[in-house]
Every structure is written in C-alpha cells, then in structure tokens.
Amino acid sequence: MARDPFGNLREWDSVLELLADLHSTGCLAECQRGLIRILRFQGNWRLREEVLKCLDQIVAPSPELIEAVSDIVMDTNNYFEVRVLASGVLTRLINNRRRHSDSTSCHTTRMVVTRLESLIEHPQPPILEKALSTCLQSLA
Secondary structure (H helix, E strand, O other), rough: OOOOOOOOOOHHHHHHHHHHHHHHHHHHHHHHHHHHHHHHHHHHHHHHHHHHHHHHOOOOOOOHHHHHHHHHHHHHHHOOHHHOOOHHHHHHHHHHHHHHHOOOHHHHHHHHHHHHHHHHHHHOHHHHHHHHHHHHHHHH
C-alpha cells in the first residue's frame, strides 16, 4: 500500500492516464495510499469518480481505503451520484476484504455499518436511500 505514484493531482490528465495504466496492468492494489489521496482530493470530481470505478479490482483493500470510500458516502456536501457510486463500491470492497478475513475486517465492517445506519436514519433522496439500503443489506 506504500506507493503513491500520482504526483500533482491538479495535472489530472496525467493522473487519469496513470490510473488507466495501473488498472489495466492490475497494479492498483499496490497504490492504495495514492488512491486514498485522490478520493480525499476535493479539487476534481472526475478523478474521484474514475478511482471509484476502478476499486473493485482490489481484492485486499486496506481499512483506510474502505474508510475513504465510506467518507464519500457520508459527506452530505458531495453530490448524490458520487455518493451512490461510492456506496456500491463500498459493498464490493468490504466483501473483498471479508474474503481475506482478519480481525480488522470485522471492525471495519462494523464501523461502516454503524455509519450507514446513522445516515439512513435521516431522510435521504430516494436514489441514495435505495443505494444505502442495498449496501446495508449486503453487509448484514
């Protein structure tokens, strides 16, 4: 997880190109730290979406990566489409993590479920509410 090859995220064309290369060669899992940095970067929505679309390739996601995706779902300042996308990715990441089960897997899953349950207690737009419900059902 130590690698962060993405450099300056404001030069998003080169970042997208590198992301596509890493995805096609199956090397994304080695760059989880960089992927987390992109997910937390508020300066470019397209970068975040492209990373989210690639994440299901990672068979052993770190708890930090799962938390970064969970943060996108929870952030009410994010637009609904990215939150819906992130909730689907979150399900796949946690299920991948469960396959490589360890003690942090259960803790990470409980943390995500607790966060999602607190979010769904409040009214959400129907499309987001459905995505959250689906995510929770698959994690139960």
